[in-house]
Amino acid sequence: MIQAWNRQHGNSSTAIPESHPRTRPPRILPPVLVLNLLIGIFVALLGLAFGSFLNVCIARLPRHESIVHPPSHCPRCGRSIQPRDNIPLLSYALLRGRCRSCGDTISWRYPAVELATALLWLLCFFAFGATPAAVAMAILCFLVLGLAVMDAETMLLPDAFTLPGIFLGILWEAAGTVNGWPDRLHAAGMSLLWAAAAAGLILLIRTVYWLVRRREGMGLGDAKFFAMLAAWLGAADALLILFLAVILGAFYGIVRMRRGRGTAGNIRVPLGAFLGVAAIYAIFAGPQTINWYLKFFP
């Protein structure tokens, strides 16, 4: 059966020596699939663990608190969280979303961020395979998810994520070329240029908005976050992200207004959160979307 499978699929590496053809039971799953399944499980578990760490960053960075000290504790009763209550997803389910000491509800954001990180990391593995690109995009997804949630919760986009994010993006662009140092420097320079142009574009929109409305629309955090995305993904993807984020943000604003949650003058739209959502889309479908769009201009 295996020999027949190998003949059909042209896979010679799994052929069993003729000397003992009947000693092994026939395998049902091809080895490559089993290997991918194992890597997938490992990636998902790693994603859950990093999602748990991301929760700590999300809770502390906007308040300028250390992410290592003090250890995780309940924000209400202050009791430190035991290791058995700190297992991603599982602890939340076992505790039914309540603190073991005081019974206060734990935000659903904790399991949601853990699950989202694991799913995004799995998606990186399935989209880019076991490659450096998958690792790089997993890092980018981690930063983007953290920034989007922080902006949605606090309207803040901490420098602790955006500035290292810009630097890592430039580094990734430089590492992506294979033709030696002149090419690497060129790629790093282009990445830096797109980052600067992206920040400049947001600052320009911000200035125009201020001149017209006499109040702040986009923040400096938005400029740094958008610069980070441009450094990682380049100009075309960055423009796609801004376009999608503005549409999503406008839609959000209209829905809020129709529900009577404010007027056009006082609604605050967390643009960074929508930049994040659009960036996740662009990471996995940006080039395809841009190619589809360019077909309209033959």
Ligand SMILES: [Zn+2]
């Ligand atoms: Zn508590």
